[in-house]
Amino acid sequence: MAPLLEISDLRTDINLRRSVVHAVDGVTLHLEAGETLGIVGESGCGKTMTALSVMNLLPAGGHIVGGQVRLAGQVISELDDEAMRRVRGNDIGMIFQDPLTSLNPTMTVGKQIAEAVQLHREVSKEQAMDRAAEVLDLVGLPRSRERISEYPHQFSGGMRQRVMIAMALACEPKLLIADEPTTALDVTIQKQILELIDDLRRRLGMAVILVTHDLGVIAGRADRVAVMYAGKIAETTDTSTLYANPRHPYTEALFHALPDKAAETRERLYSIPGLPPDLTHPPSGCRFAARCRYAADRCREEEPTLRGETAGHEFACFFPVGERERGGLVVSEPGPVEQALPPAPAAGGAVLLAAEHLVKDFPVTRGAVLQRRVGAVSAVANVSFEIRTGETLGLVGESGCGKTTIGRLIVGLEKPTGGAVRFDGKDLVGSRGREYRRQRRSIQYMFQDSYASLDPRMRAGAVLREPLEVQHIGSRRDQDKRIAEMLGHVGLPSTAVDRFPHEFSGGQRQRLGFARALMLSPELIVADEPVSALDVSIQAQVLNLMRDLQTELGLTYLFISHDLAVVRYLSNAIGVMYLGKLVEAGPADEVYLTPAHPYTRGLIDSAPVADPAAEHAKVEAGVRGELPSAIHPPSGCRFRTRCPLAQEICAEVEPVLRPFSVNGHQAACHFPLQPPVAADATATASAPTPLP
Amino acid sequence: MTGYLIRRFGQALIVLFFVTVITLLLIHLFPGGPVRAMLGPRATVAQVRIFNHLYGYDRPLYIQYLKWIDQLLHGNLGFSPKLNMSVAALIAQDLPKTIVLVLLGTIVSLLFGIPLGMYQAVKRYTVGDYVLTGVSFLGYATPTFFIALLLVEWFAVDIHIFPPFAPQGSSVGQILAQPQGLVLPVIAYSFVLYALWSRYMRSSVMDNLVQDYVRTARAKGASERRVLWGHVFRNSLISIVTLLGLSLPSLVAGAIFIEVVFNYPGMGLAFFNAAEDVDFQVLLGFTVLATVATILGNLLADIGYAMLDPRVRYN
């Protein structure tokens, strides 16, 4: 029997005004009914275009130039528009990355779902609406009957994605294509959505193509995986084989770039140098050759074909890595050679920065004439912590829990509503004028969005010169020297001074941002999600760089991220935030391995791990529900609304931080997952909480 | 929604205050006295003095302002000695006719501008698009009065299809009773507007067509037609509605030219005559009224916007 979906030698071009992007270049894939296929790869390698080619929904200028797509035996890539329309939404459903922009903002969700039904089924309006409510029930949307008349903006991000799924499933397609369905969502929600898709797949018996850049996401979900690189399939096999024994150097490199495994060893991460090639002029030979550490001359001359040594495991490489999978004979290939890093600096420096009972409320105002204050967003509520010289404190938590706000309070971009920030013993909040500006030098900020944080009209040189100019440091020549030096530090070529931000890649821009932060020789750097927008390979470059320069320059970091693995990899200590509160803090490993707070536990469980076995081992874990509004935070313990252990007291009494080890591990919970150590002299509830 | 309206209303009051101050100041910029201009060349000094006193122009500016505001608050928009009627009566007589013109013109221009703008967006960079782009730029760049007069020359003088001037009459009924007389004024009036709408619609539709939700609709299997009319249309309309509200003052301005060229007995014509005659009270009254209308129009546009855009409705 033919597979459900068969893509053979698919080639898709996108015509630009002056050039042609060969976005998909000879992709062959197949998918059985009921099966989940994961497609992974770096940004720009053609995943989305492959998916859209199947749907024949290519952007303007895009068209299939070769190959075939067959659905249940029928060639759908050659159907005319009318016929293809009957396939879309009916035989194949699709969901997209950003659920907010992917829904029509001016149409009720009910109508949008009903539309899908009406397009393919001879039904009345009422019947279509009934069906809409039914599928909304199916995707776990409470009170679906009432909510069908609401608009997308009235839903939270996770709920919107559920609506998208409902829409895609309204006609019970045989195939669901999910293009990065969870990339825009929090890990906690991500887990819920992935589980939902999985569950529906099983219940409806459909096949799923799950497109993602995150190896963790597919580890527990996909039956088979295709790794894409530069418009081609680099390697494809079943999930467990791939994770256990990647054969393509690219796949291997992706694994090595993940901080998950290195978190314990704190080894240097492997980073793939350079960038994926420009698909307007794809290189000849193996497309990965330029970035491959094993590449030989042959790789640059001849193009490897996708072939397998065993059935079901194919890869396009002349010099595969990993172990040969034949008759138990394992041929060892040289593994990655990585220098071991010096272990994370030992704790014990003096306290460099202390946040004391920080509070930040953002007023919510109404009225354009006289701004009335009608409430406040409690973004940060009484948070205290310390960072010692040379250490890294990682802050994690769901989106909107106040991480960024803390960072901004520390660098002085926001004034706290209450509390103090002490730097080297001196109060930062109270200082003014020259003193303030001098202090500014010691704490610098690295922004999340490397693009938005660089003035598009300034060349890199000017960007780096600006801090020196502002602080009146050095002559122009001194400044030039220092700029060149700093570019060397962050690994940018000296010719970069003349380039504009848009002429850099994402990783390079982040390095530039880092260089700017370093220009004033700060002692503390607040890095707000510096790697969140980057591909794993680039992420590894930046993480490595941050660690290298920390040892080299004796920097102290406040590292903010929503990715626990990254935080754990980089930090000595971790603080977990929930809705403006610090709910747990302590040495990185202790917090990660033996969390005391149910929220921390939930976060850890939600984070996908690039290990199929570990993923399958997780059962019914994660955090339920969604983050409540910060304008009216829940009384007592703010987490209680989502906590599996919550009892009445949680609503009445706000838990305080209690010590859970002598190393400074603390958590604020009435029903911790492990018993607290007796309150002794090491920690008192009132004093600023010392961290290791 | 009501809270929002109340807030907008508060804003409007403040705006109105500024408007009254600005207009009064503007009008006092006139050289010589208003009375002298009103009385004409035969007036003697004594007569000027008498009338200055009669109309209170000999009092300090702020007193005049307060008096005027007091009048306004009592619904008294003043009296036109040139026309021998109260400004309110004048407005009651002429405003409805202008509204007819503006409405007809706007509707006609929207009827053409919206679909053609959509057509252009869908068929962008084709010959049809270029031709229509040319037409709309012509609409932008040609002085209204020039278009109007050429229309008269072509359609009224050269080939007698339409009358050269607008219907005359005191009431809307009389105006509407002569629809053939409305053709040329309405065409001339809608041309510029057409250019505006079609241009905006084109770019708005183009923006919307690349939105993710359009891709979603296509992924559902919706036809291009459905995508366009069922999804893109309404979202694109939102920007047009805002624009409609914002362009109210220029709608009124456009009407002045049309009314002057076609002798259309509306408010614009009355305003123009008042300016020529230095008929202060009419100028003041009309400006305030036009402002109120604009503010109301903006408010209506906001409501329309809210109706179209649920994101605003529920805030």
Next chain:
Amino acid sequence: ASSTPSSSASSGTPVKGGTATVALAAGITYNYIFPFYSITNASVYNDEQFQFLMYRPLYMFGNNTNTSVSVNYALSPADAPVYSNGGKTVTITMKGWKWSNGESVDANDVVFFLNMTEAEKSIWYAYSAGLLPDNIVSYKATGPDTLQINLNQAYSSIWFTYNQLAELNPMPMAWDVTSLGAAAGSGGCTTDTAADGWAKCKAVYNFLTAQAQQASTYATSPLWSVVDGPWKLSSFNTNGNVTVVPNPSYSGSPKPQLDAVKFVPFTADSAEYTALKTKSLDVGYIPTQDLPQKPTSASLPATNPLASEGYYLEPFWSYGIQYAQPNFNNPQVGYLIRQLYIRQALQMSVDQLGIIKAIWRGYATPVSGPAPTTPPNQWTPAIQNENSGQGPYPFNLTKAKALLTSHGWSEVGGVMTCEDPSKCGTGITKGQQLKLTYLYSTGVAAATATWQAIKSDAGQIGIDINLVGESFNTIIGESAPCAPMGPSCNVQVFAYGGWSYDGPGFEPTGEPLFATGAGSNSGNYTNAEMDKLINETHTSSSLAVYHQFATYTAEQLPFIWVPQPNPFQIQAVANNLKGVTFSPLFTLLPEYWYFTS
């Protein structure tokens, strides 16, 4: 009587009825109905073309057969006034006409009006200190149809009839009320006296004025429907759309033939002309720019541009003068202007004939003094007809320049500069340049062009004219008499247009323009001899006395004369509409009009 194109139209059989649609001049609308009005509502159109149709003045001027400027007793409700007592007493006999409500048009109606002038003279448009009613000692109705007026001195019978009695307008007793529906005469104004300070008349005036200020009610008001003229109002709106229909009980003759006359307003000449071209009008004017050149000898163009549209042409003469009014009291140029030789030089640099030919295409006549020269009339003194109507100072740049140089001026950098102050004259300093700023009224293209041509010619002999255009009304706003060399005298030369002798004051005497302190003497001209001559025109009925005044004025140049558009309009009349002529005094007489089949 007009010649070529008009008479060439074939005459058909007169038919009764039909509606004649008449174009109002661009920018003109009728706006006031009450014949006793304040200066705010004074307009020749309102008066002579609108109110006169319904409310006949005591004495009508103008006629339908020739262009003469004289009183028309046949169309008036009273017989010619009889002057007695050496010119100190006037007796007026009413003809016994009836108002449309049955009241008779009698002496009391005139007393009613006179009482009102007593009560509200400061408001009355025609009032000027010393003139009516100040020059009346007493008046009374000596019988139902006779009124006797005693004057404070002997006046010229021409002047008193043409310029004083012409302002009176009988008013029906139905208007002597203070509320709508009140009994006729209940207002008590007709019997009011100075004893109560004319309180009753003031009340009646206030009531009637308040009524008249509701223009939208004109056609429906029970007050204004009481008429003694041949027409009554059937519809009125402030945009200028006005329709009148015959008054069936009109006592005079001829009686109206038409069913209605409909007046249509226009904002611009071109729109009016379009209406003519599209046959939307029965009577309208052809804008100058659309007329072919006029031969000097004829009063109409050689070809009729609207012949194919079915119109014949009629000239519409105007009885007036055009000028620039230099300000004798302006601190910058007052001393220059006070020199007669400079005024003469200015006058000689105005190429009236050239301007008439090129800019007005022949549709204008030169102006040379206070009396209009066209249409020919008895008032024009011989001096004004000199030099083809240019008067004593015809266009001559050489002479003008010589005049200046002989007075100590010489051209420096293209501008005449005073080199010898002793010759230049009082108040003129050495080095002063002959520069003048003309404030001219914009709106009429040919008028604007005229000022430019004048500027251009003057520039050639070193007189630097700076033109500043403003709307007519704005200039009027600035044209108040002012103290010598005072700061409020900041306008140097007013060039807003001119004056037409179309009431009050059909005799072109100089009291409103040239008398010291006169209301329209914006240039503050003052001359004792002039004042004396003007006064004599009021007291002596001799034409020679008038000519003396006119000659002196033409010589003295209180104003700089510029061409008067004349015939100021060429009217196009539908071929099937007959009996249409236009009086230079603006009175419109549609009761003579009739359609032919």
Next chain:
Amino acid sequence: MAMIPPPQSGSAPTGVGSVVAEPAAGTLTAVELEGPGGSEAKPRSLLQRGWEVFAENRLALASLGVVVFMVLFSFVGPLIYHTNQVNTNLDEVLCHPSGAHLLGCDNLGYDVVGRLMIGGQTSLEVGVAAAVVAVLFGTIYGAVAGFVGGFIDSLLMRVVDAGLSIPYITVIIILSVAFHPTRLIMIFIIASFYWLGVSRLVRGETLTLRTREYVQAVKVVGGRSHRAILRHIVPNAIGTIIVQATFAVADSILILSGLGFLGLGVQAPATDWGSMLSGGLQYLQSTQSYWWLIYPAGIAIILTCIAFNFIGDALRDAFETRLQRR
């Protein structure tokens, strides 16, 4: 001053070296730098790139040609084509086009071509100057309102709202009746309302730019607000402002012509295209055709305004795509 120790020469510091280590060090830029500028020695400046985008638009180039032509025609033309535009010539009133007068004469005997030149001077000067004044003032006003924020912002913007809700034509009519319309006053009058829209736009732009991270980055390194405004906000808003100014020129020319039609334009003997056009339109229905009084001026206005509109459109494209990779 605490300087960071320079990297040890010779041996690359542990991490840094390997991060940038490329297969071949020499090709580093080629591989690392994306975009077409990647392989060039010196990247193209923003101006260059903007110009490229602009120049790709043929219509915009043609429009630029039209504008250049109009400017040359109006300002250089009189040096080549001599006419008397000072003295009226009553002998040549309304003369027909001929060798001596290429487009005939007007109602005062002025040569129409020469008149178009001086009319063009007025129209272009007033158009450009009014646009510049309005845009400058509007920019300052809007930037201040946007940057200061709070109550002052509210107050300033209510004034703008008020101005915007008075139909502009009424303001213009009143002002031009009140003043003698000279060039300078026309500029002032047109600018007096046009700045309102500009200020609103610039305020909006400032509000968004104010929250940009790169503006905040200035604060982090200790810079003060004036630096943020001058170095970051203004340069980044300049695109919007220039585009706005371009449209403003077209609008101003049109408004000027409208005023000419209402008889409120510049004073004779000075003239502008609008006054010429409306003067000519008086002859629209003459039995004899005086087309040269009407169409040349009309076409000049339309062409110039279309050209400025096209240029504005193309400039907007150029500025908006400045950030995109091309």
